[in-house]
Amino acid sequence: MTTVSAQTYTRLMSENAREVPMNEFGDRLGDVIGRASMLGEVIYLTVDGTRVAKIVPHEDAWFRSPAWQAMEHEAERNRMAGDHRTFDSADEFMAHLEELHHQADDSGAPGQ
Structure with missing residues (x-):
C-alpha cells in the first residue's frame, strides 16, 4: 500500500475526517481510500478546494x-x-x- 505524506491531506477535522485533493493521487486514490477505511476515517475528495465526494467506512455509513x-x-x-x-x-x-x-x-x- 502507498504511504501518503502528511502534507497530502489539507487538514484534519474533528470528525476523524480528512480532505484529500483528487489531483494529487492519480492512480493511487484506491490506496488512500483503503487506508482511510482501515483507520475508520471519512474522506472528503476535493477539486480546487471544493468538496466533491464523501467516502465513509461501510460500518459507519448508517451514522453518516x-x-x-x-x-x-x-x-x-x-x-x-x-x-x-x-x-x-x-x-x-x-x-x-x-x-x-x-x-x-x-x-x-x-x-x-
Missing part, C-alpha cells in the same frame, strides 16, 4: 446518513435547551424505558 444526522442534530438541540433527562444508573434508565414501553402498550401505540 442524512436521516441519522438529522436525529443527532435534534438530540443536540434538545440537550442544549435542557429538554432531556439524566439517570443515576443503568438500572434506573432501563426502568424508565420499561415504563415508556408499558405506557405505549396501554395507549394502543404499536410496540417495538
Whole structure:
C-alpha cells in the first residue's frame, strides 16, 4: 500500500475526517481510500478546494446518513435547551424505558 505524506491531506477535522485533493493521487486514490477505511476515517475528495465526494467506512455509513444526522442534530438541540433527562444508573434508565414501553402498550401505540 502507498504511504501518503502528511502534507497530502489539507487538514484534519474533528470528525476523524480528512480532505484529500483528487489531483494529487492519480492512480493511487484506491490506496488512500483503503487506508482511510482501515483507520475508520471519512474522506472528503476535493477539486480546487471544493468538496466533491464523501467516502465513509461501510460500518459507519448508517451514522453518516442524512436521516441519522438529522436525529443527532435534534438530540443536540434538545440537550442544549435542557429538554432531556439524566439517570443515576443503568438500572434506573432501563426502568424508565420499561415504563415508556408499558405506557405505549396501554395507549394502543404499536410496540417495538
